[in-house]
Each structure stands twice: as C-alpha cells, then as structure tokens.
Amino acid sequence: MGRIFDRPLTRQLAGLAVFLAVWEWAARSGYLNPLYIPAPSKIGAVLVTLFSAGTIWPHLGATFGAALGGLFVGLVVGTVLGAAAAMVPVIAELLEPVMILLNAVPRVVLAPLFVIWLGIGLASKIALAFILVAVLVFFTVFTGIRQVDRRLVERVITLGGGRATLLREVYMPSVTAWLLGNLKVAVGFAFTGAVVGEFVAATKGLGYLLSFAQSTYNAALMLALVFLIMLFVLLIFALSERLEKRLTRWRG
Amino acid sequence: MLRIADLALSYGATPVLGGVSMEVEDGEFVSLVGPSGSGKSTILRAIIGLQAPAAGKVELTIAPREIGFLFQDDALLPWRRAAENVALGLRLRGMATKPALERAEEWLARMGLEGLGARYPRELSGGQRKRVALAQVLALEPQLLLMDEPFSALDAITRARLSQDLLRFIEARRMSVLLVTHDLEEALALSDVVYLLSRGPKARIAGQYPVPIARPRDVIKARANPEFGPLLERVWQNLSSEIGGAAQSEAAWGEYSIGL
Numbered sequence: 001m002g003r004i005f006d007r008p009l010t011r012q013l014a015g016l017a018v019f020l021a022v023w024e025w026a027a028r029s030g031y032l033n034p035l036y037i038p039a040p041s042k043i044g045a046v047l048v049t050l051f052s053a054g055t056i057w058p059h060l061g062a063t064f065g066a067a068l069g070g071l072f073v074g075l076v077v078g079t080v081l082g083a084a085a086a087m088v089p090v091i092a093e094l095l096e097p098v099m100i101l102l103n104a105v106p107r108v109v110l111a112p113l114f115v116i117w118l119g120i121g122l123a124s125k126i127a128l129a130f131i132l133v134a135v136l137v138f139f140t141v142f143t144g145i146r147q148v149d150r151r152l153v154e155r156v157i158t159l160g161g162g163r164a165t166l167l168r169e170v171y172m173p174s175v176t177a178w179l180l181g182n183l184k185v186a187v188g189f190a191f192t193g194a195v196v197g198e199f200v201a202a203t204k205g206l207g208y209l210l211s212f213a214q215s216t217y218n219a220a221l222m223l224a225l226v227f228l229i230m231l232f233v234l235l236i237f238a239l240s241e242r243l244e245k246r247l248t249r250w251r252g
Numbered sequence: 253m254l255r256i257a258d259l260a261l262s263y264g265a266t267p268v269l270g271g272v273s274m275e276v277e278d279g280e281f282v283s284l285v286g287p288s289g290s291g292k293s294t295i296l297r298a299i300i301g302l303q304a305p306a307a308g309k310v311e312l313t314i315a316p317r318e319i320g321f322l323f324q325d326d327a328l329l330p331w332r333r334a335a336e337n338v339a340l341g342l343r344l345r346g347m348a349t350k351p352a353l354e355r356a357e358e359w360l361a362r363m364g365l366e367g368l369g370a371r372y373p374r375e376l377s378g379g380q381r382k383r384v385a386l387a388q389v390l391a392l393e394p395q396l397l398l399m400d401e402p403f404s405a406l407d408a409i410t411r412a413r414l415s416q417d418l419l420r421f422i423e424a425r426r427m428s429v430l431l432v433t434h435d436l437e438e439a440l441a442l443s444d445v446v447y448l449l450s451r452g453p454k455a456r457i458a459g460q461y462p463v464p465i466a467r468p469r470d471v472i473k474a475r476a477n478p479e480f481g482p483l484l485e486r487v488w489q490n491l492s493s494e495i496g497g498a499a500q501s502e503a504a505w506g507e508y509s510i511g512l
Binding site: 149151152154155156157158159160161165169170173177248249250251252 | 300302319321323327328329330331332333340344345372373374375388392
C-alpha cells in the first residue's frame, strides 16, 4: 500500500485529487460562491459541452493559427536580423537600439496599436505574436553568433575551412543549439501574443472567448478556457522539448 | 622546413615578440620553452597565419596546408561524432564523405580508439578527446606538426603514454615538429633541439640546446640517459640567469616542473 506513494508523481496526483475534492465539496455545500468559483465538475461540464457541441474548434483554430503563424514569421525574421546584425557591424549599430527599445516595452501593450493598424482580424494577432517572438529570437541569434566558440573557429580554419565551412560546421549548429534552447520560451510568447491580441479585440479565438466570458460574468467558462490554454501550451512544450532533444543529441 | 627570422609581434600596444629567429630542419623535433605569457603560442599562431606579424619573416619550404596544428585544448565540434570530426579535414581536402569517414575510422584505430568513431566528444574522456584531435591532425599527413602544449591538461600516465605513441609515429614518418611546452623535461625527452624564449615583453630566443640522445627514443628511458641530467641542469641554470635572481625566477618559472 505504502509503496505506491514512493513515486513523486503518485504523491502529486494524490495531492491534486484531494485539492479538487475539497474544492468540489466546498462549492456544493455553499462555502464558495458559484458565481465566482464554480465547482470543478461544473468547469468540466463546460469543457465537455465546448467540445461536444463543436463550438470550440473555430476558436482553437484561430488561436493556433495566430500563435503558430507569429512563431514561424518571428523565427524567420528574428534569425535573419540577428544573423545580419552579428555579421555586419553597421546593421548591429542600427538594429540593436531598436531591439533594446522594443524589449523595454512590455510588448503586449502594442496590441491596441496593431488592432488600429491591422484590424480585428487574424493579422493583428499574428503581428503581436510575431513581435514577441522576433525580439527574443533576434537576441538569441545575435548573442549566439557573437559567442561562438573561437577555438572551434580557429580549429576549422587550420584544418583548411573557409567561410562556407565555418558557417555550416560551426555557426549554424551553434546558433541552432541556442535557438532550440529558447524554443519553449518562444512558443509560450507566441501563445501569449495570440491570446492577448484576441482578448483586446477579435471575433473568435480563445482570447475572444475569455473576454466574452468576462463580459457575461461566466467564471466557469473562464476557468475552463484557462485550463484549456494551459493544456495546449504544455502539449506544445512537450513537443518542442522532444524536438530539442532530437536535434541536440550530442549534448546528451 | 621552417625558418623564422626576426619575428616581431604586438597585441595592440603591447609588444609580445621582439625579434625571434629559429629554425626547424626537415625531420627535426624542435621544442620551444619559455615563461607563461612570453609568447610561445603566439609564435605558432604566427606560423599558421592566425596572427599577423608586425615585422620579420616566416619562411616555409612547404605549402601552408601541409602544416598540422594541434591546439592546447581538445575543442572538437561537439555536434559531430568522433569520426566526423576526423573526417572534416579530409573532406576539406576534397575527399568524398564516405571514404573520408572510412579513413577517419582507420586513424582513430591507429590512435587506439577502435570502435569509438560513433561517440560524440562529450562521451569521451579527456585523453580520448586528445587522441581524436591528434587523429584529426595526423589524418591529413602533415609534413610539419605544430603543437601548443598538447598534453598539459592530461594526467601524468595518460600524458606519458600519449606522448610515447605520438613520438613513435613522428619518428617513423620523419615528420618535422615544433612543440611549445612549459615542461622542460618533456621538451628534452622528445626533442632534437630545445629553444628557450626569454620573458616578455619583446621576448627573444635566449638559448638553443641540441639534445644528443639517439633515436628512436623512449620518453621515460630518455630521462635515464647519462646526458639528460647535466643537460637539464645546464638549461635550467641558463633559464634562471636569463630571468635574473632566484626569487624572481621562482615567480616567473613557477609552473615549471624541475626534476633535479
């Protein structure tokens, strides 16, 4: 009997079960106001309805589209700008202050601006996810290239390697390792951008549903959505972790 | 093979080398010893072109690509397997990937690393990584081998075994070598000629000592040779007087191992 509780996971699950049971009991026996904190079973029921009625899918699609779109464009643009700045001093002089300024603003405050510029459609959400990711990726690639191991560079030169070899054998793998190390953060940023963008102004998306739930005082829907976003971000974390492990096996 | 004439070099405003002249004959094993920070490594870097000299000449009777450079640390490409690291130099000389990898495996076996070609550098010990680095350089069959304190990070036993293996190889191929080391005994045991570099700034050659011990040599038994002890003592005394004063010499030569 006691053996089962030797594993941390079992203990954690047991803790969660107790927490949910107390919560459920407290809600049912009227200690918690259901308007503010509905019972876990109520939240679960909302989740089931969202999926069984199929109403959630267009919203999920919108959020994922915006997050992944922003992530992709942000990765590409951030990498190109970071690499350019690391290799051409003039570009670094011009870009670094801009990036530092952008980094100094909590970038989600740009959301209303993007709505004015790009409308309440998908574009403004992609833009917000993009700006969050691109600044992070810029600094990752920029410092990644600058901090490349000089010894490896010299080694490849003495073996007879030129610029192309250095790029392929030293710079690209080293920057890829840095990027993969920050991939999880980038994914989190992309979802933050998408959801916040939808929250500010949209016609669909998880962020839009959240703002809808807020305006209708629907705490059960709100908590269900928070749970859902948590779940999906965790899923993508796990995927990017696997990708990182796979591509950096040499790191062990 | 190699002739350096009045080589002078500065790092920014700090002069490092103040006119260094030395030679490595064909098939000769030459060592360069000197205090840390005196510019020993800088001489090697100038020969291979990683550092531009301010004055003086580096003359080679061979093409630069015939030079092998063994660095002090064993920094291999961490994302490449041992065999891929060794094959890189071969591929850069135009060999196709598959034969290059086969050749790399042969060289790893020759270095005592049979069957370890698929390991990543982090999966190897320090001594094994050093052997991979050696295979990487030797696979290109250089005519002149430049080594920058190649064994300094290894423990004494690994160090003795590795330098013996390498010496056997160098003697068999009549390879020319320029070794930078801070270990006077190691320098005398391995070399035909030992050069002393004076303390910087503006370091110069302060002495040149032929080592009259027959080849092929055993790096341990060479130390028992009757010529070895007196020679070591003579070089050491010249070193001390070159630097001037016992106290100072202790500070400047603190890293030297002297087995008198």
